[in-house]
Amino acid sequence: MTSSNQSLLQRSLASVWHPCTQMKQHESLPLVPIRRGSGVWLEDMDGKRYLDGVSSWWVNLFGHNHPQIKAAIRAQLDELEHVILAGFTHEPVVQLSERLSALTGLGHSFYASDGASATEIALKMSFHYWRNRGQTSKTRFLSLQNGYHGETLGALSVTDVSLFKDTYAPLLRAGATLPSPDWRLAEPGETAEQYALRCADAAADYLAQHHAETAAIIVEPLIQCATGMAMYHPVYLQRLRALCDQYQLHLIADEIAVGFGRTGTMFAVEQAGIHPDFICLSKGITGGYLPLSVVQTTDDIYAAFYDDKVARGFLHSHSYTGNALSCSAALATLDIFDQQDVLAQNRRKADYLNQSLAALPDWQALPLKNLRNTGMIWAFEVETTHSDFQQRFYQAALQAGLLLRPVGNTVYFMPPYVITESEIDWMLQQTLSSLKASL
Template sequence: MDNTSMVQRSLRHVWHPCTQMKLHESQPLIPVSRADGVWLHDFEGHRYLDGISSWWVNLFGHNHPHIRAALIDQLGRLDHVMLAGFTHQSVVELSEKLAQLTGLGHAFYGSDGASATEIALKMSAHYWRNTGRPGKCRFVGLAGGYHGETVGALAVTDIAIFREAYAPLVRLAATVPSPDARCARPGESAVDVAGRAAGALQAWLEQHHAETAALIVEPLVQCAAGMAMHDASYLRGVRALCDRYEVHLVVDEIATGFGRTGTMFAHQQAGIRPDFICLSKGLTGGTLPLSAVLTTDTVYQAFYDDDVARGFLHSHSYTGNPLACRAALATLELFEQNDVLAGNVAVARSLTAAFAPLTAHPRVRNARQLGMIWAWDVADALPGFSRRYYQHALAQGVLLRPIGNTIYAMPPYVMDEESSGFLARGALAALQATLAEEAAHG
């Protein structure tokens, strides 16, 4: 097998996600034959450092022996059984561990992040219906928020390119200002921006709380908005407002969970407990699709009834799949065995030092880092910057995929000094090559 034949076969039959397929007339696909640690390998011996954890899912490197061994063992015991009327060891143990980690004792499973969003929104609105307040059935989200691309998730996603084509299908949620620290006015701090955004939410809830079921927030980092980071005080403010106005707080930890921001879950840096937590991506260490929605005893009890219609009847055939749950358990075991959060502090320090030349580049603005996330905005970038940068990064042997004019890195936690240097040098070289191309073609 070679790269060319695999690419031709893929273009003939595979419709790739988040892609204008015509672009592949000039932007070749990268066929991957295998992956180990932080490296992706093609069919002809080239390798690429996975600087974005394959869309933010891979925590401990590809083909991790502990997760692989757990999956092999699970496959020999139980591949799948429906979770309606049945249960199994992996889903029970995973649910117990997630309850210990979050303080939310009831886990409902889906397949991906958008599914988790849909589950949480449906569960919130149904809760209010079951408690005699069916008018509370609308939602509010943040400007620039992203929570998935199914129809329900698009209702609370504020990124036009994903949503506009489907506008007739979507029941749009309300949108309130983001606490993005880049929005600071002269003399303002990140805390000031957070307070201003919380004030705007308060003004909105004062008028609309009677019809509002839930607020959904990406805690600390709005990833698809260009790694927009905010101060933790915002989360404390919105928790208080949701309590005051009887609105559920849903935290979307799909991208920020499992150590990505420095704590196990981002909302924990604010010292709050949400009503719902949405999890996916890193949940299985980047091996199998799985998502979970965790919620409180209060929400759970509102569905517990003799009337079947008061139950939460959402389902899919692979809910709580044993293989995916076992991968998640193995991932959580790695956190327990290796003190990952403490180790990530040292990894992040090394990477930040390696990225210093990129941070100092004269075209870079708003360099920022939180946990194992880095981002840099490129001033005066021309249209198509992200596509050109991505190609130049691949030429350097690194997978980096900017969001608009924002370069970001979100690598696996197993980066060492050598791979960190390789990633940082490749990121800078790709920027220099992209800007040179822009200058040459104006």
């Protein structure tokens, strides 16, 4: 490593508090200084390349340095970078809201900058809706075992990942947790669908007793990502929708990680044939180029806030709400979906990866279990005696030129959609060698 690179790392450690990190680990695990990206590849300051197998925390859809998204941002920069969205509006935010409504069937969009903020907005809107409708007892939220919805205080209240939540428990508002429909938790001989229905029955039992105090249930449709890509049958979402209708509560679909094609359809709820009352979107919405999130909701919910009294309005705001540059990136991202038949291409690439994986003889000999795939997401667990497997594999993969970040003993792939067949082959081979080195 050159002296200039070493200086950059030292400066970063002296001034930057890196996210989701125990900073002391960087005494032995060096930061990776990235200077450029292209397609699925990142390049560090020494010219070493890394295949971005996790889409830079699940945000990058169409690769780094994409000309169409960059051009849209540049064009918008010549017109308007940002304007307050209270009392003002602009073309990109209106266009984006119209196009998202055409995709989801939900009438109004409220903007923020990140996924946790979207969760906060949806929870507040649901609570405030029932208050405005005179049903002030409906103040509690339901969420799923092992669910993750962000790390701000409201989002943590409906998150069930102890590593993130336990420290802040005294600050959080208690909610109720339902059994996860994750098919890995099924009994021997029980199908994914049967287990999902059993979990739905548990939800029904709870709501029969507590629906009067329940405002909403929030779920990650089809895949609970942060708990290790826990996948479940779409029948669960169908049953939840019916229960929400029966007992008058809102269904909040947190598609922050799984939206925009990750599960094989534009939005995961499409595979259940349902419409939520709220949908939370972020991450891939701009293709990974600029921060943006949005909560979409129904016209009925919007109407509950439409009143002469200011206090009945939704008085929530973020300084960069509906940022014009971010909206332009999101519009370019939607254009790529429209122009390139992305979902069909993804299905072909998913088939190719699955076939390639099955054809690797060394792969079958490894101590792996629960190999699973939904859309452009793959995951499996590694059976190992190494308590530090997560770090061992991460470092071995980096040495091999591959960016993968296991969740505990779960290794997963979530690559940008532009990955080619030859790059898929290379990713699988390097994963195989990294597994052998870390077991």
